[in-house]
Amino acid sequence: MRDEMLKDIISEENLVYKKTDLMTDNVLSYCPGCGHGTAHRIIMEVVDEMGLQEETIGIAPVGCSVLAYEFMNIDMQQAAHGRAPALATGIKKTWPEKFVFTYQGDGDLAAIGTAETLHACNRGENILIVFINNGIYGMTGGQMAPTTLSGMKTSTTPFGRDTALMGNPLKITELVAELPGTQFVTRQAVHTPAAVRKAKKAIKKSIELQRSGNSGTTFVEIVSNCNSGWKLPPVQANKWMVENMFPFYPLGDIKVNGELVK
Amino acid sequence: MGELKLMKGNEAIAEAAIRAGVDAYFGYPITPQSEVIEYLSSQKPEERTGMVLLQAESEVASINMVYGAAGSGKKVMTTSSSPGISLMQEGLSYIAGAELPCVVANVVRGGPGLGTIQPSQADYFQATKGGGHGDYKLIVLAPASVQEMADFIPLAFDLAFKYRNPALILSDGMIGQMMEKVELFDQVPRRTEEEIKKTCPWATTGKPKTRERNIITSLYLDPGTQEQHNYKLQKKYRKMEEDEIRYEKIECDDAEYLFVAYGSSARIAQKAIQLGRKKGMKIGLLRPITLYPFPVPQIREMIPRLKGILSVEMSAGQMIEDVRLAVGDKIPAEHFGRLGGIIHSPTEILEALEQKIIGG
Amino acid sequence: MAKVKGAVIVDTERCKGCEVCIDACPTDVLAMSKEVNSKGYHYSFMANPDACIGCANCAIVCPDGVITVYKKKLDQ
Structure with a gap:
């Protein structure tokens, strides 16, 4: 009886959600529960929904998402560590009609690539920067990132980040929001269905702004988990993120239409 | 006959870039080559041909802007001088690994470190042996006149696109700063986007339904694949x-x-030849125009008729290693050079020949 | 009155067993299987299919995009 009912429901006309074809069939190289996969998917969903596959050029960073081009079914370039905004500048300046975005982690964007990030934003390059912030270097095994919280334990701060020695966690998103070149700056997450929907809206808004030729950089931070680096099971990692990351990195729009949100 | 102009070598590079139909120049000022970006700025290339000109925040950013645009099939270049070229080595290694065509000019100054702003040829190793990490080579062209500064821009692009490999124009502060008569070639139109898509089917220009996605990367995690990639480069x-x-x-x-x-x-060696020939010495000059690939067979072919070779360069002895690899121990091959930004005189070159080769 | 009835299909071979979908399900449909897939992961499955309303929350938060969701209005 139950099987028959399921058979009745599971048919093409009743489909409500399916992975977009703009994600390839390659198995994601990310750890179980990692937010990267969701972040990849929502970008590709928006590109798909807006019919922009042929107009899109993405840049993969160095970090866990170094292989992003294996998963997104679009033309992509892989950048040296931190240099994605420079690549994006080179592409967007010479192909101004294309939708160009970078996908970068916190080490890539806010440590080694700080200069490229700030100057691309300051020039107001009409690109989208997607910034995944999990407060840790995931790929190299969980070392301190520029965004590691004060007191947070990582493999290079095993007794907690000592800000007197190692500096303070860098709120680079607030920093780029101060620059006249950015037009839309927001901080999102992908740990709950509601958060994913909001983050997707922010991506869509950014792409629409870029497509409208509205000059200025759009910057979407996604605060995400690192289960392996944080040494927590995925669901607990998300809980830890809500309790520890969000108070320091509060979600919401930081700059809209070129104006800081009060 | 093309248009004749009196120009600095650096200006000739810039004018040639516009005329060669280059799509973009990304650069960062550094002596002794800042005239390249200054001249381009004065020319409003965006109006002349639609060429993009951008002063980047660093040489690191410049070369990576070049990477991005080159990866999307554009004809793109940068220029710098020694310390700046050192900063570009990371990007050049990636560009070579990802097999992208682009042109870089190094107007060399004395080093190491911040060194001096005077001309030098001490970047030969860096230019011809790869320069950054990994097994790769740049195509290296060495202009000896302002005319060649101009002419080597389209040549470098032709070679870069033919081999999908970065090409380096290795000049120095003397050629960059000196003024000479140049015959400029006529304007070449920039390629249309359709032409780029057709001639660079590997480029990231946006994925249509009709082809697989294009990926520009130098990452091959599997060592077997990486080895195959290296064999392909070799x-x-x-x-x-x-x-x-x-x-x-x-x-x-x-x-x-x-x-x-x-x-x-x-140039200076030619004067030394004239002085030597007046004294009855039969001296010739082999001038490598490509430093990589180096004219090994051409040198070898001359060995039976020669009594000795003097490698003359403004360095402590870098090209001499390639000369010796070509010559072996068949005849004497020695180095003479001034260092640190000093240009040798014809007389001291001739004296070096007499002391190190003829007298030696 | 029409009743909404949902169902999900989990690509069990690609599921990494992170349990984020279980946490996101408002009607406690999903659970982890006792069996494992060929990578040794326990995978998500509909333990309580009658409760599924086809809201797609599970699929939306699934990092690996392994969940496909269907929904149908059933006549009572």
């Missing part, structure tokens, strides 16, 4: 060594002694 370099050696021979027919010198040193 095969390309062997092909360059077969087909792309360029050189000039001056007064070589009866020469018993040979100067090997490139760029500025080749």
Whole structure:
């Protein structure tokens, strides 16, 4: 009886959600529960929904998402560590009609690539920067990132980040929001269905702004988990993120239409 | 006959870039080559041809902007001088690994470190042996005149696109700053986007339904795949060594002694030849135009008629290693050079020949 | 009155067993299987299919995009 009912429901006309074809069939190289996969998917969903596959050029960073081009079914370039905004500048300046975005982690964007990030934003390059912030270097095994919280334990701060020695966690998103070149700056997450929907809206808004030729950089931070680096099971990692990351990195729009949100 | 102008070498690079139909120039000022970006800025290239001109925040950013645009099939270049070129080595390694065509000009100054702003040829190793990490080569062209500064821009792009490999124009502060008469080639139109998509089917120009996605990367995590990629690169370099050696021979027919010198040193060596020939010494010059690929067979072919070779360069002895690899121990091959930004005089070159080769 | 009835299909071979979908399900449909897939992961499955309303929350938060969701209005 139950099987028959399921058979009745599971048919093409009743489909409500399916992975977009703009994600390839390659198995994601990310750890179980990692937010990267969701972040990849929502970008590709928006590109798909807006019919922009042929107009899109993405840049993969160095970090866990170094292989992003294996998963997104679009033309992509892989950048040296931190240099994605420079690549994006080179592409967007010479192909101004294309939708160009970078996908970068916190080490890539806010440590080694700080200069490229700030100057691309300051020039107001009409690109989208997607910034995944999990407060840790995931790929190299969980070392301190520029965004590691004060007191947070990582493999290079095993007794907690000592800000007197190692500096303070860098709120680079607030920093780029101060620059006249950015037009839309927001901080999102992908740990709950509601958060994913909001983050997707922010991506869509950014792409629409870029497509409208509205000059200025759009910057979407996604605060995400690192289960392996944080040494927590995925669901607990998300809980830890809500309790520890969000108070320091509060979600919401930081700059809209070129104006800081009060 | 093309338009004649009196120009600095650096200006000739810039004017040639516009005329060659280059799509974008990304650069960062550094002495002794800032005239390149200054001249381009004065020319409003965006109006002349639609060429993009951007002063980047660093040489690191410049070369990576080049990477991005080159990866999307555009004809793109940057220029710098020694310390700036050192900063670009990371990007150049990636560009070579990802097999992207682009042109970089190094107007060399004395080093190491911040060094001096005077001309030098001490970046030869960096230019011809790869320069950054990994097994790769740049195509290296060495202009010896302002005319060649202009002419080597389209040549460098032709070679870069032919081999999908970065090409380096290795000049120096003397050629960059000196003024000479130049005959400029006519304007070449920039390629249309359709032409780019057709001629660069590998480029990231946006994925249509009709092809697989294009990926520009130098990452091959699987060592077997990485080795195959390296073999592919090596095969390309062997092909360059077969087909792309360029050189000039001056007064070589009866020469018993040979100067090997490139760029500025080749100009001065020519005067030394004149002085020597007045004294009855039969000296010739082999001027490598491509430093990589190096004219090894051309040097070898001359060995039976020679008594000795003097490699003349403004360095402590870098090209001499390639000369010796070509010569072996068949005849004496020595180095003479001034360091740190000092240009040798013809007299001291001749004296070096007399002391190190003829007297030695 | 029409009743909404949902169902999900989990690509069990690609599921990494992170349990984020279980946490996101408002009607406690999903659970982890006792069996493992060929990578040794326990995978998500509909333990309580009658409760599924086809809201797609599970699929939306699934990092690996392994969940496909169907929904149908059933006549009572």
